[in-house]
Amino acid sequence: MCVLGSQSIISNTKPRSCADRSHWFAMTRQRTSTVEELPIDPVGEAIADGLTDVLTSSVELAYAPAGTVAPHVGPAADIALATGPGPHGWQVSYIVRLDDRLSRLISSEDRSSLKELLHALPSAAVHAAAQLRGDDAGSDSPAVGSALRRAIRDMVAAEILAQYMTTRLRDDVLSELMAATIEFLIELSGTRVESHDLTHGVIVADVPGEPPRLRFAYPDDIRAAKRAPLLFDGQRSVLVVDPEGRARTEVQRHRLERLADGPEPVLNDDDSIESGSLVAEATRLLGGIGFFLRADRSIWTFVDGHPLLVRRGEHWTAFPLELTASIESMIGCTPVAALVAQAAFMISAQPGGAILAIVDDAALLDGVVSLKDRYDLRNDVDRAAMRPETRLHHLIDAENLDEQILVRLATLDGATVLDRRGRLVAYGAIVASADSEHEGARTAAAKTLSNTADVVLKVSVDGDITIFRAGQMVTTLLAASPDRH
DSSP: OEEETTEEEEEEEEEEEOGGGTTTSEEEEEEEESSSOOOOOHHHHHHHHHHHHHSSEEEEEEEEETTSOOOOOOOOTTEEEEEEEOSTTEEEEEEEEEOHHHHTTOOTTOOOHHHHHHHHHHHHHHHHHHHHHOSOTTSOOOOOOHHHHHHHHHHHHHHHHHHHHHHHHTSOOOHHHHHHHHHHHHHHHTOEETTEEOOEEEEEOOOOSOOOSSOOBTTHHHHHSTTHHHHSOSSSEEEEEOTTSBEEEEEEGGGGGGGOSSSOOOOOTTSOGGGTHHHHHHHHHHOSEEEEEOTTSOEEEEETTEEEEEEETTEEEOHHHHHHHHHHHHHOSOHHHHHHHHHHHHHTTSSSOEEEEEESOGGGGBTTBOGGGBGGGGGGSOGGGOOHHHHHHTTOOOSSOOHHHHHHHHTSSSEEEEETTSOEEEEEEOOOOGGGGTSOHHHHHHHHHTTTSSEEEEEOTTSOEEEEETTEEEEEESOOOOOOO
């Protein structure tokens, strides 16, 4: 027996450990009731599991008989709640509590993207559950197999994105448009056109001006035009759709300045087009929600110029928030965490992979990283004995390191190392490892380097991002794992 507010409840708790996040991210799904009974609710449990996929958190399903006072929680920055109909004769409150790593990053006055996402989760759960339970309140909850679980995860993501749109447009946006867009992108992810692996970019935004004479419904009419994804590939052109689902126009990469009614576009020619930079920048200029289907079949969504949710391996996750929070939990809240997370995100769209490391004391790299690869010691080397690699350091402008410079350096062979202040310590660094015969050379190097560095990120050629610390793998994000249920 435990207590929620002033009400006694019975409860059961099921821990969840996601295979692609390792044991370090322990997530729980708890079911509680205000009476001495717990209803059977496979739909609610599947939705709760989908929420913990999106954001590392614990989710409580708090049940109360229909018509009675619903459970409640006191005000807290790291908790969000929404209540809706449950199984027959019940109402259920979805209570989402952030993981300790994430809860330290927000406060009650905070208006960050993390807090906005937290408060979107329980409401999205209520809306998704209403669709699944149907109008017949007396019907039993359907059995939930693996196919329905996949559909539930997509439904939750669609509801979250619809809430973001509604908040920004101050008008209701049908979640059906978000769901139909996701369905279309999933369909495209398994398709090739004219021997091309498809990419596709679309932004749903409030488009000013009169609608065109010809009505093009998205995605139905676009689906019928086979070459449409090639035209609107999300790299050189993005299709713009209004909230009513009408395809209106395109945004071309080389003409972004036409959209600027205030801040000038910041997209550079050397931005990684594979990472969805055009879609991201279009959302910064137009608002709305951007979708980008990458060649690796993952689906990325963007809001306000930044990535929000990622679908990979049939699961949705708030990848940039998770990665930044993971790094900050290890090294403290410093600007370098966001810098490294953003660079890793951009590199994950490229085929080469990389190793990124953060050190507290660069002196610890002595004997681990060769002197010729030490950018920070370039002025300490005798000019007469300077090797060609060291001479190159004097031509590199990395004093004010940003993600573009970091990506360019990190995609070279070897490891790229920064200190906690975001200063470049080494790049192209070869890290010798005795374990390279038993595992991949990049994995072995990252593991070895993590014995010296505070944290090491390994970006694989497939786009997975693995975090190492103290010689051990901590977790893997964006892993294209099979269904875990």
